[in-house]
Amino acid sequence: xxRRTFLQVLGGTLAFHKHVFAAAPADQFFIFIHAAGxxxxxxxxDPRNEKLGLVDPASTENTDxxxxxxxxSAKLDGDTDTFEILAPSDVALRFGPGIGDLYDLRHxxxxxxxxxxxxxxxxxxxxxxxTGRHLAxxxxxxxxxxxxxxxxxxxxxxLPDIAIGFPAAxxxxxxxxxxxxxxxxxxxxxxxxxxxxxxYFKADDRAAITALLSDEASSLAARSTYPETxxxxxxxxxxxxxxxxDELKEAFTAxxxxxxxxxxxxxxxxxxxxxxxxxxxxxxxKRDLVRCVGFALGGLDTHxxxxxxxxxxxxxxxxxxxxxxxxxxxxxxxSRRGAKLADHTHILVFSDFCRTPQINLSGGRDxxxxxxxxxxxxxxxxxxxxxxxxxxQLLPADSGLTFSDGPRPISPPDLLATFLHAFxxxxxxxxxxxxxxxxxxx
Amino acid sequence: xxxxxxxxxxxxxxxxxxxSAPQPLPxxxxxxIDTTPKARRRMVPPEVYLRAYLTWFxxxxxxxxxxxxxxKGLFDAWDDYLAALGLPDxxxxxxxxxxxxxxxxxxLGRLGEALCVRxxxxxxxxxxxxxxxxxxxxxxxxxxxxGFDVLHRTFLGYPARLAPPDRLARFQALFASIAARHAGAxxxxxxxxxxxxxxxxxxxxxxxxxxx
Numbered sequence: 080x081x082r083r084t085f086l087q088v089l090g091g092t093l094a095f096h097k098h099v100f101a102a103a104p105a106d107q108f109f110i111f112i113h114a115a116g117x118x119x120x121x122x123x124x125d126p127r128n129e130k131l132g133l134v135d136p137a138s139t140e141n142t143d144x145x146x147x148x149x150x151x152s153a154k155l156d157g158d159t160d161t162f163e164i165l166a167p168s169d170v171a172l173r174f175g176p177g178i179g180d181l182y183d184l185r186h187x188x189x190x191x192x193x194x195x196x197x198x199x200x201x202x203x204x205x206x207x208x209x210t211g212r213h214l215a216x217x218x219x220x221x222x223x224x225x226x227x228x229x230x231x232x233x234x235x236x237x238l239p240d241i242a243i244g245f246p247a248a249x250x251x252x253x254x255x256x257x258x259x260x261x262x263x264x265x266x267x268x269x270x271x272x273x274x275x276x277x278x279y280f281k282a283d284d285r286a287a288i289t290a291l292l293s294d295e296a297s298s299l300a301a302r303s304t305y306p307e308t309x310x311x312x313x314x315x316x317x318x319x320x321x322x323x324x325d326e327l328k329e330a331f332t333a334x335x336x337x338x339x340x341x342x343x344x345x346x347x348x349x350x351x352x353x354x355x356x357x358x359x360x361x362x363x364x365k366r367d368l369v370r371c372v373g374f375a376l377g378g379l380d381t382h383x384x385x386x387x388x389x390x391x392x393x394x395x396x397x398x399x400x401x402x403x404x405x406x407x408x409x410x411x412x413x414s415r416r417g418a419k420l421a422d423h424t425h426i427l428v429f430s431d432f433c434r435t436p437q438i439n440l441s442g443g444r445d446x447x448x449x450x451x452x453x454x455x456x457x458x459x460x461x462x463x464x465x466x467x468x469x470x471x472q473l474l475p476a477d478s479g480l481t482f483s484d485g486p487r488p489i490s491p492p493d494l495l496a497t498f499l500h501a502f503x504x505x506x507x508x509x510x511x512x513x514x515x516x517x518x519x520x521x
Numbered sequence: 522x523x524x525x526x527x528x529x530x531x532x533x534x535x536x537x538x539x540x541s542a543p544q545p546l547p548x549x550x551x552x553x554i555d556t557t558p559k560a561r562r563r564m565v566p567p568e569v570y571l572r573a574y575l576t577w578f579x580x581x582x583x584x585x586x587x588x589x590x591x592x593k594g595l596f597d598a599w600d601d602y603l604a605a606l607g608l609p610d611x612x613x614x615x616x617x618x619x620x621x622x623x624x625x626x627x628x629l630g631r632l633g634e635a636l637c638v639r640x641x642x643x644x645x646x647x648x649x650x651x652x653x654x655x656x657x658x659x660x661x662x663x664x665x666x667x668g669f670d671v672l673h674r675t676f677l678g679y680p681a682r683l684a685p686p687d688r689l690a691r692f693q694a695l696f697a698s699i700a701a702r703h704a705g706a707x708x709x710x711x712x713x714x715x716x717x718x719x720x721x722x723x724x725x726x727x728x729x730x731x732x733x
Contacts (some may be wrong), residue, residue, distance in 0.1 A: 238623070261624040264604040271601045272628040276594035278709060279638045279718065284699050285630075288723045291695050296728045298685055305561040312728045315623045319630070322623055 105232055106414050107423045107502065108364045109371040110403070111225050113205065113245050114396050114430040116379030117446055119177070121436065122390050123397070124451035125192045125468055126175035128153060128161045132471020134436040136161045137175070141438055143387040147394060150176040170462035177393030180401040186462045187404070189454040189519065193466035193475040195488040196432045199446035201380070204431035205246045208450070211492035211510045219248035223260075224427065224495050225371040226250075227509040230258035232502065233370025237321050238363065241269070243356040245373030256311035260373070265352050266359040267333035274328055285323060292316045330362055342402050349378040349392040350399065357403040364420055367413035379430065383441035389434075400428060404455060425456035427498060429491070436473040449475050452494055458501040460521050465489060482514055489516065562732040564621050567606045570629075570731070577675065577725070578636055579655045590635040593709075602628050626726065633725035634718075638710070641718040646710055661717055665693050669720065676724040696720050 121127040121136060128136045135141075139160045144150045152160035165174040170185050181188070198204050198213060206214045209223040222230070225240050226249050233239030240247060240260040247260035263269055275285065293316040300309035321327075329335055336358040337345055343354040356374025363369040376396045381389045407421035415423065429452040434444035449468055455461075466478045466489040475488030482493075492513025496506035500515040565573075571583070578586045583599055590596035605628040607618035618625070640656040643649060651658055656675060659668040666681070669692055673681035681689055700716035710718065724730065 259622045261622045262604065262618055263624065268601055268605055269624065271597050272605045272624055272631060274594070274597075275631065275634070278593040278595075279715060280634065280722075281702075283702060284715075284719055287695055287698055288630075288719055291691055291723050292726060292728070294691060295688070298687060299728055302685065303562075304558050308562040308732060309728055312621060312626070312732070315621060315626050318623050319626055322627060 105235065106412070107232065107425060108369070108420065109225065109228050110360050110424060110426045111209075111223075111245060111371065111373035112396075112400065112426065112428040113209070113373065113375040113377075114379055114393075114428060115205075115244075115375045115377035116381070117201070117204065117431040117434055118379045118393060118451075119381075119386075119389050119434040119444055120192070120449065120451040120468075121433075121473065122175040122177035123393055124174070124190045124453070124464070125433075125473070126162075126164045126173055127436070127473070128155075128164055128175075130155070132436075134471065134473060135438045137390060141386055141442055142390050144176075144390075146391045147176045147179075149174075149179055149182060149394070150390070172462060172464055175390075177390045177397065179394035179397045181397035184401055184404055184455075187455055189456070189459040189461055190464040191452045191454070191466050191489055191494055191519075192464055193468040193478060193488045194450035194452060194494065195475040195490045196448040196450050199432060199448055201431050201446075204446075204450070206248070208429040208431065208452070208491050209246045210248055210250075211495045211513055219246075219250060221248070221511065222250045222254060222509060223248045223373075224498060224509075225373045226254065226258050226260055227499060227504065228502070229260070229371050230254045231504045234258060236368060236370045237318055238369045240371045240373070241359070241363065241369055242373045243359065244353075244375035244377075246375075247373055256307070257314060259311075260371075266331065266336060266355040266374075267352075269359070270328055270332040270335075273323055273331070275323060282323070286320050289316050289319050327366075327368075330366070331359065336362060340406060342406060344395065344398060344402070347395040347399070349388060350376045350395045351378070353377065353396075354399050354402075357399055357406075361403065361406045361410055361420070364407075364424065365410050365413060381434070381443050382439070382445055383443040386434075386438070386443035389444075396428075400426070400453075400455070422457060425458065425498075425501075426454065427494075428453040428455075433473070447473065449473055450491070452491075454494075454498070454519075456501065458521055459519055465516065465519055480516055480518055564607060564618075564625075565731055565733050567603075567608045567617075570606070574632060574636065574725075577656060578640070590639055595635040595638060596631070602632065621731065629726045629731065630722070633722045636725060637718045637721035640721065641710055641714050645714045645717060656721060657717060661713060665696060668717070669693070672721055672724050676721075677727060677729050692720055692723065695723060 127134045138155050151163040153163040155161040162176045165182060167185055172185055172190060174182055196204055196207060198207060203214045206219045210219045210221045212221040225247050229240035234255045234257045238261060239258050242260040242262045243266050244264055247262060249259045293313050296309045296313035296316060300306035303309055333355060336355055339362060340358040343358055345354050347354060353376035360372035363372060376399055378392045407424050408419055410420040412418040412420050412423055433447050433449045435447045439445055467476045468474060469476045477486040478489045492510050493516055496510050496513035497516045497519050499506045501520055506513060575581060575586055587599055605624050607625060609617040644654040644657040645661055659671045666689060670681040696716045699719045700712045703712035703715045
């Protein structure tokens with residue numbers, strides 16, 4: 080090949096790669112929320128208010144309706160009332176009373192119903208929802224969605240992926256080490272780990288120690304048969320001084336976050352400190368420090384009399400999501416002038432599975448291999464529900480969508496593949512199963 | 522027929538087994554052992570790290586370490602750090618972490634700083650006799666290399682002279698820069714004591730202390 084031809088080919092290849100990388104949306108943000116414990120979908124996304132087949136709807140006998148803002152009673156039988164389904168005329172969605180304040184943002188919601196879970200185990204359902212794979216030997220065999228996104232779009236960020244009680248999984252040798260999720264139990268831990276006393280060492284001293292450790296890691300990497308681990312430590316040491324800056328430490332304390340975002344309900348009765356995760360997400364995105372934040376809002380595992388609070392717990396979870404979206408609506412994007420964070424932030428909310436349609440002998444609902452999920456993203460068709468369940472058993476039914484293997488329900492890998500595809504990421508790199516559901520994308 | 526007789530005669534020939542003197546055993550061969558690493562280094566399990574940490578602190582129980590480390594904001598409570606250190610938290614279904622991350626390094630740094638500053642106060646500032654010292658069991662006014670070797674053996678488990686040759690100089694430069702920065706400053710430790718605490722802090726969170 081002549082030199083000129085070679086250079087032309089090389090130039091063309093580089094230009095192609097440049098185009099591909101330029102298309103990657105590097106200024107988008109992602110929030111993943113795990114509604115932990117398994118939610119009763121008949122109380123929000125797939126509402127049921129009549130006794131039919133296995134379905135025993137929520138009623139005044141099994142639900143504490145006093146705190147529910149969206150509960151409107153309808154006659155069930157005898158002295159027992161159930162709820163009136165919320166069926167707004169402006170969107171093709173129906174809700175139960177658990178949706179709470181998120182109902183006001185219905186035109187921005189994409190609901191996925193009838194997700195085929197094939198499991199009723201908490202860890203397995205959580206893994207399937209987050210990674211698209213069932214557990215193997217008790218461990219997730221694939222990386223979770225947040226790690227995939229962080230690996231593709233977040234490695235330039237100081238904190239590519241923060242997982243506050245979120246089931247993030249980093250699996251595989253082909254991923255960038257910077258995408259390893261920072262897993263913590265609660266948002267306050269982050270500030271505490273970063274806190275330093277100035278009584279003995281000053282910032283300059285710590286910077287010198289960190290620089291020395293970075294040099295040591297580099298020197299060891301150069302001598303090592305497998306340098307990757309030392310290289311990872313070096314890159315982490317290099318980013319430490321920025322993390323230890325006074326401004327960050329102070330911004331991420333529980334006290335500072337609570338003061339900065341008083342709109343969130345930090346005293347919610349059932350979801351614990353989950354709202355602090357939402358506050359952390361907004362603050363970290365506003366400062367352009369993260370790409371993905373995952374957190375958990377829990378308390379949904381209601382097998383017995385505690386089912387009475389399932390709807391209230393859902394109301395707290397969706398209330399937190401609604402407040403989070405409203406905060407993103409008024410928070411400026413850190414790098415796009417004039418844009419709001421909400422225009423470039425994509426939220427996925429999922430649970431382990433759903434709960435049985437019938438009420439058990441203890442007055443609660445057990446685990447059931449069906450599920451629903453929620454997406455709030457400008458890249459998805461909003462105000463619509465995808466997927467179906469059958470009327471009598473609440474099991475996943477043919478979604479009516481086109482899949483290469485014929486008619487079938489949607490499964491978590493399909494949703495995850497669609498989510499990755501929405502941001503120009505090839506799902507095949509991260510997911511063994513799942514097909515992109517083009518109908519879901521805006 | 523003649524051939525058959527010949528074969529029969531050959532087959533029937535008696536073999537004599539004469540006794541012989543025992544031969545010396547062949548010399549044992551040296552088996553070559555491949556000592557090259559077969560896997561990447563991993564994080565030391567957090568339990569191992571914590572046990573080592575408690576040992577370095579003088580063999581105290583965790584609660585005592587927590588109480589001793591707390592003053593002047595050096596530490597909070599163990600509960601605050603367990604998840605960041607990679608320990609599983611069964612209350613919230615948080616599994617064990619197998620990879621380090623920046624927050625883990627920050628947490629190890631905070632723990633290391635608390636340990637080393639307190640040890641410097643106990644061993645150096647209080648002028649504790651050498652045989653009762655926890656970490657700095659050497660004369661701090663003596664040769665840097667000798668003191669560094671003691672710390673290197675304590676935290677990394679082998680003599681400093683076996684480490685990569687640039688390590689000693691690197692730590693000596695750290696010592697000198699911090700001692701110079703703190704010279705004359707009004708603070709709880711002298712400049713040299715602060716510098717030794719810094720050397721200790723760097724060794725506690727050294728990649729070789731955290732990985733195996």
